[in-house]
Amino acid sequence: xxxxxxxxxxxxxxxxxxxxxxxxxxxxxxxxxxxxxxxxxxxxxxxxxxxxxxxxxxxxxxxxxxxxxxxxxxxxxxxxxxxxxxxxxxxxxxxxxxxxxxxxxxxxxxxxxxxxxxxxxxxxxxxxxxxxxxxxxxxxxxxxxxxxxxxxxxxxxxxxxxxxxxxxxxxxxxxxxxxxxxxxxxxxxxxxxxxxxxxxxxxxxxxxxxxxxxxxxxxxxxxxxxxxxxxxxxxxxxxxxxxxxxxxxxxxxxxxxxxxxxxxxxxxxxxxxxxxxxxxxxxxxxxxxxxxxxxxxxxxxxxxxxxxxxxxxxxxxxxxxxxxxxxxxxxxxxxxxxxxxxxxxxxxxxxxxxxxxxxxxxxxxxxxxxxxxxxxxxxxxxxxxxxxxxxxxxxxxxxxxxxxxxxxxxxxxxxxxxxxxxxxxxxxxxxxxxxxxxxxxxxxxxxxxxxxxxxxxxxxxxxxxxxxxxxxxxxxxxxxxxxxxxxxxxxxxxxxxxxxxxxxxxxxxxxxxxxxxxxxxx
Amino acid sequence: xxxxxxxxxxxxxxxxxxxxxxxxxxxxxxxxxxxxxxxxxxxxxxxxxxxxxxxxxxxxxxxxxxxxxxxxxxxxxxxxxxxxxxxxxxxxxxxxxxxxxxxxxxxxxxxxxxxxxxxxxxxxxxxxxxxxxxxxxxxxxxxxxxxxxxxxxxxxxxxxxxxxxxxxxxxxxxxxxxxxxxxxxxxxxxxxxxxxxxxxxxxxxxxxxxxxxxxxxxxxx
Numbered sequence: 067x068x069x070x071x072x073x074x075x076x077x078x079x080x081x082x083x084x085x086x087x088x089x090x091x092x093x094x095x096x097x098x099x100x101x102x103x104x105x106x107x108x109x110x111x112x113x114x115x116x117x118x119x120x121x122x123x124x125x126x127x128x129x130x131x132x133x134x135x136x137x138x139x140x141x142x143x144x145x146x147x148x149x150x151x152x153x154x155x156x157x158x159x160x161x162x163x164x165x166x167x168x169x170x171x172x173x174x175x176x177x178x179x180x181x182x183x184x185x186x187x188x189x190x191x192x193x194x195x196x197x198x199x200x201x202x203x204x205x206x207x208x209x210x211x212x213x214x215x216x217x218x219x220x221x222x223x224x225x226x227x228x229x230x231x232x233x234x235x236x237x238x239x240x241x242x243x244x245x246x247x248x249x250x251x252x253x254x255x256x257x258x259x260x261x262x263x264x265x266x267x268x269x270x271x272x273x274x275x276x277x278x279x280x281x282x283x284x285x286x287x288x289x290x291x292x293x294x295x296x297x298x299x300x301x302x303x304x305x306x307x308x309x310x311x312x313x314x315x316x317x318x319x320x321x322x323x324x325x326x327x328x329x330x331x332x333x334x335x336x337x338x339x340x341x342x343x344x345x346x347x348x349x350x351x352x353x354x355x356x357x358x359x360x361x362x363x364x365x366x367x368x369x370x371x372x373x374x375x376x377x378x379x380x381x382x383x384x385x386x387x388x389x390x391x392x393x394x395x396x397x398x399x400x401x402x403x404x405x406x407x408x409x410x411x412x413x414x415x416x417x418x419x420x421x422x423x424x425x426x427x428x429x430x431x432x433x434x435x436x437x438x439x440x441x442x443x444x445x446x447x448x449x450x451x452x453x454x455x456x457x458x459x460x461x462x463x464x465x466x467x468x469x470x471x472x473x474x475x476x477x478x479x480x481x482x483x484x485x486x487x488x489x490x491x492x493x494x495x496x497x498x499x500x501x502x503x504x505x506x507x508x509x510x511x512x513x514x515x516x517x518x519x520x521x522x523x524x525x526x527x528x529x530x531x532x533x534x535x536x537x538x539x540x541x542x543x544x545x546x547x548x549x550x551x552x553x554x555x556x557x558x559x560x561x562x563x564x565x566x567x568x569x570x571x572x573x574x575x576x577x578x579x580x581x582x583x584x585x586x587x588x
Numbered sequence: 589x590x591x592x593x594x595x596x597x598x599x600x601x602x603x604x605x606x607x608x609x610x611x612x613x614x615x616x617x618x619x620x621x622x623x624x625x626x627x628x629x630x631x632x633x634x635x636x637x638x639x640x641x642x643x644x645x646x647x648x649x650x651x652x653x654x655x656x657x658x659x660x661x662x663x664x665x666x667x668x669x670x671x672x673x674x675x676x677x678x679x680x681x682x683x684x685x686x687x688x689x690x691x692x693x694x695x696x697x698x699x700x701x702x703x704x705x706x707x708x709x710x711x712x713x714x715x716x717x718x719x720x721x722x723x724x725x726x727x728x729x730x731x732x733x734x735x736x737x738x739x740x741x742x743x744x745x746x747x748x749x750x751x752x753x754x755x756x757x758x759x760x761x762x763x764x765x766x767x768x769x770x771x772x773x774x775x776x777x778x779x780x781x782x783x784x785x786x787x788x789x790x791x792x793x794x795x796x797x798x799x800x801x802x803x804x805x806x807x808x809x
Contacts, residue, residue, distance in 0.1 A: 078727040102758075104757055106767055136715055137715060202632075204626075204632065208626075569751065
């Protein structure tokens with residue numbers, strides 16, 4: 067067989083292999099795009115429409131209809147995430163439901179609940195999950211009359227009338243946009259029965275293969291816009307990121323003087339500018355200032371402000387107990403010694419749930435307490451029941467750091483004097499508490515210490531003792547909190563391009579081979 | 589006779605009534621409309637019972653008669669039963685039977701199983717099935733996408749332009765040319781198809797309402 071003929075009959079397994087390699091490599095190597103994704107008009111139209119919702123203070127909601135299965139999740143999930151982020155960033159009330167696909171309920175709920183935690187949104191006040199309802203046409207028509215008639219209860223069984231957000235949202239008159247994410251043609255129901263019948267604006271997020279079908283609706287403005295597959299997701303992500311999640315770097319130059327970098331643009335700023343910046347990008351200004359004021363200590367943290375953009379890579383936030391009150395935070399290659407309050411502040415700043423941090427600390431303290439109660443009070447570890455430990459931990463966690471009480475030498479003294487020989491666990495606890503109470507009374511003779519205050523102080527003290535005792539001991543526990551990937555569509559775009567290039571190249575090869583062999587035969 | 593006449597009469601009366609209702613903006617007309625929408629939703633739900641019984645019957649027959657590929661049927665039936673049981677029990681509000689620790693929360697073992705089956709089996713299997721399409725498309729395009737005639741040259745060119753516009757989105761004017769192909773020639777062709785299909789839909793609806801088309805009754809005889 068000659069070369070050209072051979073070129074026209076390449077084994078399909080070779081094509082599969084080339085395609086697989088070229089798609090997998092950009093995903094693993096996280097290839098960066100050479101330039102920013104340019105949003106096409108159909109994508110920009112949706113973004114502009116969402117930006118225009120609620121211009122005069124009239125609170126209008128956004129309905130997202132999640133009508134896709136896991137099969138098309140890679141294309142549609144990034145689209146939906148980008149739109150949910152946009153809605154949350156603009157404080158637009160969000161209603162999420164599924165209509166054409168029962169599996170859309172779980173997919174939609176997972177996305178919204180995760181992003182709601184990230185944006186500190188409250189269920190029932192900022193967003194509502196309605197679940198799935200059969201009926202397609204009937205559902206779209208029913209929502210136009212009275213939402214509660216179609217969904218008397220939400221996904222969790224709460225009555226819609228009892229949810230604060232739904233007090234002002236009755237039907238499509240209170241809805242600014244319906245976003246339909248679908249791998250089928252369910253957008254047609256929203257167009258025909260939602261837009262044509264009630265005039266509610268509809269946007270669609272569809273897979274690449276369906277894109278061509280939507281143009282008649284776009285041309286007639288029955289759809290205000292469309293997100294087309296992975297590319298559409300990447301375009302919307304870019305628009306949302308540029309507007310609400312840019313890379314921000316703030317450097318404190320001196321009193322009332324900052325150098326601010328937003329994406330690649332650098333400018334000098336004063337106090338007011340920082341306030342505006344915080345307001346515009348919904349940063350916690352108090353936290354921002356606290357970090358800036360601690361310039362020396364948080365010097366290394368300043369470049370970490372870039373994390374606000376939640377860049378497309380998975381990050382690790384490692385919290386390590388280094389004894390006393392101090393924890394060590396490792397983010398990528400940077401290490402910061404922080405106390406718990408600062409840890410929580412950072413957690414808030416980086417949108418890591420404080421409850422996760424609490425869980426981490428709880429586990430830490432629980433282990434430590436068990437160890438110390440066992441060794442120090444000379445009782446068997448097995449005798450320290452989980453209930454006792456849990457009680458003590460709750461006590462400590464609830465009251466910890468509620469009173470500022472830093473007296474390290476005092477704590478060392480207490481620790482050293484606590485050589486007790488208890489006959490029982492209960493006795494040991496009483497002795498411990500009594501000893502601590504005495505020390506407090508001696509240290510603060512002028513203070514009238516009520517029982518509740520004493521209990522509070524005790525909790526703090528006990529925790530400090532435990533921390534003192536752990537001083538110098540290398541903790542082995544490391545807890546990682548994996549951050550989620552943000553720009554899913556953008557990240558996958560190089561792989562999509564690679565797949566298309568493979569198809570184009572092989573089609574060209576096939577055609578060249580076809581023409582050459584045909585000419586030779588003639 | 590009644591078996592056929594009653595459904596035909598109902599279709600005729602309700603079909604015409606709902607057409608007329610659309611043009612009457614009166615309160616009573618709206619009440620009829622709202623009620624019919626609710627009935628529609630209820631009736632729609634029964635389709636699931638039909639689907640379920642059809643699914644079970646189909647696979648049961650396959651197993652019984654040992655038809656080709658019958659050994660997949662027990663898997664399908666088993667998966668359906670398991671998911672139904674764990675789903676019904678596990679997703680009941682307030683359910684906490686046999687609690688296990690899952691993602692830092694105490695949940696019922698049924699909830700745990702349902703979530704795990706769904707997230708770790710259903711999702712990856714579904715995504716894999718769809719992803720495989722890319723390989724078939726690449727192979728099929730290589731074998732059969734040939735510029736043999738003017739029409740196939742046009743098709744090939746349009747496909748190349750659209751694909752290149754996705755890859756080189758920022759290289760002007762490629763992105764814009766791709767958008768033009770979709771929003772002008774593509775839209776013109778699609779509109780024609782849609783109009784034709786819609787007119788055919790109206791004609792078919794009228795045939796059903798007037799009792800000319802009786803396929804939905806289970807045959808025309």
